[in-house]
Amino acid sequence: MKLVKTEDARIGQRAARDVNDLRGNLLFKAGTELTAELLETCKARTISHLFIEEGGAAPQHNPLELETRKVNLSKELDRLFLGTDKSPTMVALREASKRYLLGKMPK
Amino acid sequence: MGETANPHQQVQERVKKLVDRIQGLPTLPVMLNNINQMILNPRTSPKEVAHVISNDPSLTSKVLRVVNSSFYGFPNRITTVTHAIVILGFNTIKSIVLSSTIFDVFRRNVKPGDFDRTQFWKHSIGCGSAAKAIGRRLNYPMLEELFIAGLLHDVGKIVMDQYMPDKFVEVLNVVHTRDCLIAEAETEVLGATHADVGAWLFEKWNLSKGLIETTRCHHNPALAGENQKLAEIIHLADILIRAMRFGNGGDNRIPMISESAWKSLGLQHSDFDDLFFQTHAEIEKAMVFLDFIK
Numbered sequence: 001m002k003l004v005k006t007e008d009a010r011i012g013q014r015a016a017r018d019v020n021d022l023r024g025n026l027l028f029k030a031g032t033e034l035t036a037e038l039l040e041t042c043k044a045r046t047i048s049h050l051f052i053e054e055g056g057a058a059p060q061h062n063p064l065e066l067e068t069r070k071v072n073l074s075k076e077l078d079r080l081f082l083g084t085d086k087s088p089t090m091v092a093l094r095e096a097s098k099r100y101l102l103g104k105m106p107k
Numbered sequence: 108m109g110e111t112a113n114p115h116q117q118v119q120e121r122v123k124k125l126v127d128r129i130q131g132l133p134t135l136p137v138m139l140n141n142i143n144q145m146i147l148n149p150r151t152s153p154k155e156v157a158h159v160i161s162n163d164p165s166l167t168s169k170v171l172r173v174v175n176s177s178f179y180g181f182p183n184r185i186t187t188v189t190h191a192i193v194i195l196g197f198n199t200i201k202s203i204v205l206s207s208t209i210f211d212v213f214r215r216n217v218k219p220g221d222f223d224r225t226q227f228w229k230h231s232i233g234c235g236s237a238a239k240a241i242g243r244r245l246n247y248p249m250l251e252e253l254f255i256a257g258l259l260h261d262v263g264k265i266v267m268d269q270y271m272p273d274k275f276v277e278v279l280n281v282v283h284t285r286d287c288l289i290a291e292a293e294t295e296v297l298g299a300t301h302a303d304v305g306a307w308l309f310e311k312w313n314l315s316k317g318l319i320e321t322t323r324c325h326h327n328p329a330l331a332g333e334n335q336k337l338a339e340i341i342h343l344a345d346i347l348i349r350a351m352r353f354g355n356g357g358d359n360r361i362p363m364i365s366e367s368a369w370k371s372l373g374l375q376h377s378d379f380d381d382l383f384f385q386t387h388a389e390i391e392k393a394m395v396f397l398d399f400i401k
Contacts, residue, residue: 096379
């Protein structure tokens with residue numbers, strides 16, 4: 001078990017202890033796998049640190065699956081920006097958006 | 108949305124027809140009205156305003172939670188509302204009270220399949236955060252004002268969802284069927300948009316001209332008159348946060364950035380990467396506001 005800052009905790013790691021908010025309400029139990037939603041809840045409840053199971057690092061991603069997710073994300077962004085190609089500003093925004101969102105995906 | 112708008116009077120007529128159908132829309136909460144009046148009086152002391160806020164324990168707790176959050180990042184804990192007012196000033200406290208009040212006024216039990224309020228408020232918090240990031244880049248003097256304007260720019264959607272749910276479901280169905288922007292669907296179904304309805308509510312509540320015009324013109328900032336710069340920033344922030352896919356305001360398209368707003372702001376395409384990064388950092392600090400809806 002190790003103590004990490006909530007901002008450093010990663011999706012896929014497991015909580016080593018029950019996590020309660022500042023009022024003592026149980027948010028989730030020990031052994032729960034951390035999701036983006038749970039980490040967001042912790043941040044919203046100003047929980048600064050979490051006990052994490054050792055060796056519970058984020059699961060290894062299948063490179064092929066990861067590549068598929070990246071392609072799908074890129075396609076989804078192209079769809080969101082549909083019809084905006086005539087504006088150089090929108091093209092620049094779309095490309096920056098791809099860099100930002102693809103950069104957030106696991107390596 | 109296009110660069111040219113419908114004639115103002117026609118839109119006002121349509122909004123009036125629309126809101127006349129709304130029954131029981133809340134008035135400006137007495138507490139906020141009292142604070143607004145007190146702040147206008149130059150003789151009012153922080154202690155007097157703190158006394159009014161302190162009569163509401165839930166509000167007091169929210170104000171203290173926000174002022175002690177990383178959103179403001181003070182090194183020492185602030186334990187009284189009076190201390191918070193002395194440090195942050197009347198206007199900032201008023202903004203916190205306003206946002207907290209709006210979260211409360213438009214709270215309701217949401218059934219699965221309804222308009223997703225959590226995603227909506229995430230979009231709003233994200234827009235406020237993006238507005239702060241843009242404002243910092245432009246050395247805009249009142250970042251607090253930008254955050255609140257971004258946080259509340261889409262409040263008309265909540266008004267429609269809560270007070271004309273059947274019509275709003277129709278709007279969302281059009282969005283879903285045609286994959287169009289929500290403002291386009293609203294115009295088709297209701298003859299006016301969430302921007303018009305939100306501005307109308309803020310006018311009714313006698314809120315600041317800046318907040319009213321920004322809300323009204325966030326899809327067409329050239330019409331915001333003396334508040335054009337503020338409206339341009341919120342316009343861009345709304346689009347940036349959609350491009351970051353943080354939260355959701357009810358549709359799945361990215362509107363065009365107004366070319367005239369882009370030129371007026373004087374930003375470069377190369378600024379986008381840094382704006383995303385800075386917005387991300389601002390969102391982390393602003394997540395305390397999401398706690399208000401729980």
